Amino acid sequence: MKKVLLLSMVMFVSLFNANVALASQKKEFKVIAFYTAKSDLAHISFVHEANIWFPExxxxxxxxxxxxxxxxxxxxxxxxxYQVVLFLDTRPEKKGQREAFQKYMEKGGGWMGFHFAAFGLNNSAVPQNWDWYHNxxxxxxxxxxxxxxxxxxILRIxxxxxxxxxxxxxxxxxxxxxxxxxNDLRKNPDIEILLSIDSTSFPLGTGPKQNEIWHSGFYPVVWHNKKFKMLYVNMGHNDMDYEHQYDNTNKALSSSFGNPYQDKLLINALLWLGKGKKH
Known part of the structure; x- marks a missing residue:
């Protein structure tokens, strides 16, 4: 009888501990990443990497x-x-999608956008035709x-x-x-620039065009709009074997993940967006 009672107690404790462990691992928030991955080998490469790294x-x-x-x-x-939305490579183009996103953000949703997600250039295939989003x-x-x-x-906080x-x-x-x-983000009181390119990076770029090599200036890389729970990250374009892109090699020469500091930045961002408050 005592052995049965003891065994029951052990099983109860084990079950209790298992439930505690399960509860401690309960998912704290949900992230949804939107992507297109149809143009530019580097953007496609980044999206594929992101959809492996983020689940891990x-x-x-x-x-x-x-x-x-x-x-x-x-x-x-x-x-x-979802508590957090990611734009991995592009932005929404339809009026209803844009309105839904703006409403989501104005109600306190979280967002992180990467690289091309902020791109908008008039007289191009991706015009700056969404004033609320870009400005x-x-x-x-x-x-x-x-x-x-x-x-x-080299980036500087x-x-x-x-x-x-x-x-x-x-x-x-x-x-x-x-x-x-x-726009000069330093002049916008709503924008908090978190990281910029450090001057020791210059000259930055290899060309061949001279205007593709930066020799001086202030360049924000990661920033936050204090009126929203949001973050823009300029990273998201891998180096690719462009010289052989028409041979269907699509070979990536670099990765956007695997750097302990850059990875830490992205993890911090997700946890802040998912659980934190507007700063």
Whole structure:
């Protein structure tokens, strides 16, 4: 009788501990990533990497990660299930999708956009035709220029924020095509620039065009609009074997992940967007 009682107690304790462990691993928030992955080998490469890396981080840091290339899902009903939205490579183009996203953000949703998600240039295939998004929300306005070829840059923290927690003052980022913008974000009181390109990075880029090599200037890389729970990250363009792209090699020469500091930045960002408050 005593053995049966003891065995029952052991089983109860084991079951209790298992339930506690399961409860401690309960998913704390849900992330949905939108992507297109149809143009530019580097953007496609980044999307494929992201959709491998983020699920791995979701398991480790206890959140759910879903992804979709169906931008029709960018509607109020679908978004209601998620606390964080990612734009991995592009932006929504339809009026209803844009309205749903703006409403989601104005109600306190979280968002992180990468690289080309902020691109908008008049008289191009992707015109700056969404004033709220480019000028009010991102603050950057039109695309200005870029470096070429994709190269690493030394980044400097310009503001303390949960996103930059435990990062060194400067660190070397993964190779990327770096963007500049029409608007000077330093003049926008709503924008908090978290990281910029450090002057020790110059000259940045290899050309061959001289305007693709930056020799000086201030270039924000990661920033936050204080009126929203959002973050823009300029990274998201791998270096590719462009010389043989028509041979269908599509070979990536670099990765946007695997850098401990850049990875930490993205993890900090997700946890802040999913669980934190507007800063």
């Amino acid at each position: 981080m979701a398991k480790k840091y206890h959140f759910d990660y879903d992804s979709t290339s169906n931008w029709e899902n960018l509607n109020e009903k679908f978004l209601a299930s 009010t929300f991102l603050g950057s306005g039109e695309y200005g220029s870029n470096t070429w070829r994709p190269t690493s840059a 310009t503001s303390k924020h949960p996103v930059t927690k435990s990062l060194p003052q400067t660190f070397t980022a993964q190779p990327n095509e770096w963007y500049s913008w029409k």
